[in-house]
Amino acid sequence: MKKGLLVTGRLLMTVIGCLIISNWGWFIATQAATTQSQVQVEMTPSDDDNAVSPVDPDDPSKPYPGDPVDEDNVAGTGSRGKLTIDFVSNLKFNAITTAGGPFKTTAKNERAMIQITDRRATAAGWTLQVTPSGLQSGQQTLTTSLKLGAVQLRPGAGNVSTAPNVVNTGELVAGLANNVVIAPPNTGLGTWLVVLNRGQVPTELEVHDRQLRAGDYTGTLAWSLTNAPS
Template sequence: MKKSSYIITIVALASFAFGGAKVQAAVSSTHTSENEINFIAGEGVVTPPVDPTNPDNPNVPKPLDPTDPENQGTGQTGPLSIDYVSNIKFGQHKITGKDIAYKALNANPFVQVTDLRGAGEGWHLSAKMTEFKNGNKVLKGASLAFKNGVVKAGSSSNISLAPTHSEMLFTNADSRPVMNAKDKSGRGTWLTTWSGTDQANEAVQLNVIAGTPEANTEYTSSITWELEDAPK
């Protein structure tokens, strides 16, 4: 019994001495590598419109707006550009004897701006509207309202501060603020969307006064969108 105990003890010690300890490797040489990238302003870059319902969607619907199928964007080049503006459609209606607020047919009208200048100076977008008219026929007193707008980034990973937006009511030719990006904000692509029910969008409404429409007459109006390279 003593002999067996002695042999087992020797084997255990030998295992500890030769197999249990780990040798630490020594660093014999070091060298540092460098990584580099350089950026310039996005001169000449055309930013296409994104999906207003999901700006991260890589498969932008075509047409983007079924009520405005010919509109594929402005094609403006950067570094500071208006990329897309919806043409608002109200369709055909029978004349009534009351004041009526007609809802836009567009489900997701929007305006899109991109700032690729890379310095964050800020910017300001405004708009002004002409009268609804057909030749000498004017839809007197008509007003156009954009409300409940939502500002969205063209990419959810954009870490820039967002621009602010303003509600718009066009009653005359005066300019109205739309979006404003203060200093160090509004970098990249930004949208304001006025989403609502398809064919009856309450976020964009044309208010028409009783007694003004004439039959068999299509009235049109233009909105001029102006993008300035500094905030207000």
């Protein structure tokens, strides 16, 4: 009986020893087979400076379909270059009466937007600014203030760049360049749509005058794009 136990013990030791040696050999083989290679690709600056066509803010994979209250404005600005404003909407507001101010009115646009494209290789960032003028009809100029409301940023189709930042949805100062969107370095690349008059807070015009004359009052929004954050 004792011999049987001894034999059994030796067999177990032999099997365990073989397993240890076998596993150690596998570990050494695995370690010896581990190595690394490199993957490399060169990115060269694009030489494309053609005008970028405006796209649909509801589906950026499609061309801009137009806006019922800005129907003649569909082709875009035609700007060429590496950093461009491709499209700007003309804002049209609901009519108000001459019963006496001040009044507030909201924009009628369904697809109001500004489209920007940054194709520079530097990724230096940019700033979108707007300078409002007063509204005038004949000899009368209105005292007004404009609020952009809930600004939405939407990337162009296939754009995976980090989004820029909306910095102003409040009152715009007439006659001054107001920052609206700022793209810090390494953000805002490719095409971006700055969509207005959407959501809970519409684009709003306030007329401060108390005595009003009937007429068609018009003004301008001068949009500019600087080639660095400000």
